[in-house]
Amino acid sequence: MPSNFTPNDRAALASDLRTLFLYTENSGNTSNINQFSPPAGANSTYSFGIMQFDVGNNPSARNFLGSIGFTSSEISSLSQQGGLTSTDLNNLNAKLQANASALDKFTDNQIQVSINKLDNLISDLKTTNPPVANAILSDENLQLTLVDYDNQFSINGIGNASAPPNSMLAYLRGESVTETGGTLQLTGTPTLDDIQNYINNSLYGVNNPGSVERRLNDYNNAIDVINSGATPLSDTAPPDVENAFGITASYLQGDLTYTENSDGSFTVVGQNGSVTDNPNGSQTYNLQVEGTTLTFSLPAGVTPAEAKDWLPLASV
Numbered sequence: 001m002p003s004n005f006t007p008n009d010r011a012a013l014a015s016d017l018r019t020l021f022l023y024t025e026n027s028g029n030t031s032n033i034n035q036f037s038p039p040a041g042a043n044s045t046y047s048f049g050i051m052q053f054d055v056g057n058n059p060s061a062r063n064f065l066g067s068i069g070f071t072s073s074e075i076s077s078l079s080q081q082g083g084l085t086s087t088d089l090n091n092l093n094a095k096l097q098a099n100a101s102a103l104d105k106f107t108d109n110q111i112q113v114s115i116n117k118l119d120n121l122i123s124d125l126k127t128t129n130p131p132v133a134n135a136i137l138s139d140e141n142l143q144l145t146l147v148d149y150d151n152q153f154s155i156n157g158i159g160n161a162s163a164p165p166n167s168m169l170a171y172l173r174g175e176s177v178t179e180t181g182g183t184l185q186l187t188g189t190p191t192l193d194d195i196q197n198y199i200n201n202s203l204y205g206v207n208n209p210g211s212v213e214r215r216l217n218d219y220n221n222a223i224d225v226i227n228s229g230a231t232p233l234s235d236t237a238p239p240d241v242e243n244a245f246g247i248t249a250s251y252l253q254g255d256l257t258y259t260e261n262s263d264g265s266f267t268v269v270g271q272n273g274s275v276t277d278n279p280n281g282s283q284t285y286n287l288q289v290e291g292t293t294l295t296f297s298l299p300a301g302v303t304p305a306e307a308k309d310w311l312p313l314a315s316v
Helices: 006-026 059-069 072-079 086-097 102-130 130-136 138-152 170-172 190-201 202-207 209-228 304-309
Strands: 177-179 182-184 240-242 249-250 257-260 268-270 272-278 284-289 293-297
Touching: 006 102, 006 138, 006 209, 059 072, 072 086, 072 272, 086 102, 086 268, 102 130, 102 138, 102 170, 138 190, 138 209, 177 190, 182 190, 190 202, 202 209, 284 304
Parallel strands: none
Antiparallel strands: 177 182, 240 249, 249 293, 257 268, 268 272, 272 284, 284 293
């Protein structure tokens, strides 16, 4: 089946999904990415990564952990709804962090799986509800919110003759759905408010309004970052990277603005807040971000006074 997305479409969507999941799954907290988070709900287990892969409920996550050296016993423990001691978790976190590059590749693969599912959803709707299919295909915000919904709840039944009763798929196909909060039916092309209305009226939404509001706020924050043109974070934290201009940087995100202080230090403001360096008399500078020391180096021939022209490039 031909894809509904060009390669460039897929690349742009994958990049934006990384930013989206950093916020909706982690509230923008990068420290969650390379460590195991405790179970967040009645049916959840320990989770990890930008997409917060739920170990107990995600076979692909378990296979990945096994592929990087986690034992069956460790995976079994992470598949439980709690119970690990802080010492156990620290040891498991260290093991995960030692495989940050592999986690990054696994995340790339899983994001492509999510895009494939969105692609299949659009193809399904082209047959069952063409106006909705066209609306989703022409609006990246709808694409993002549906992938985010699928990552949290799952959209089931794609490609089947009958959609599961009262499901998101049934709703998108234009069927009347009865939820805990009432009966809904799409009229015309869908909007973000229509998708949110379905979530608000679901059993989860009715029982957890605070969590739904929090995720919506995080979604909006992600969209603000995406619209700002910020470059998404990698899973490798902190990722030491060197761009084509020769600057090495760590753990910075987004466009940065530069101010040179009277004492010769630099203050940089970016998506992750303000950072200030301490010149050490060489071409290497140390940045402090929330207590973490980060290092960047200027290319040969670039003086500290010219750093403002290079620092915006030192972002990942």
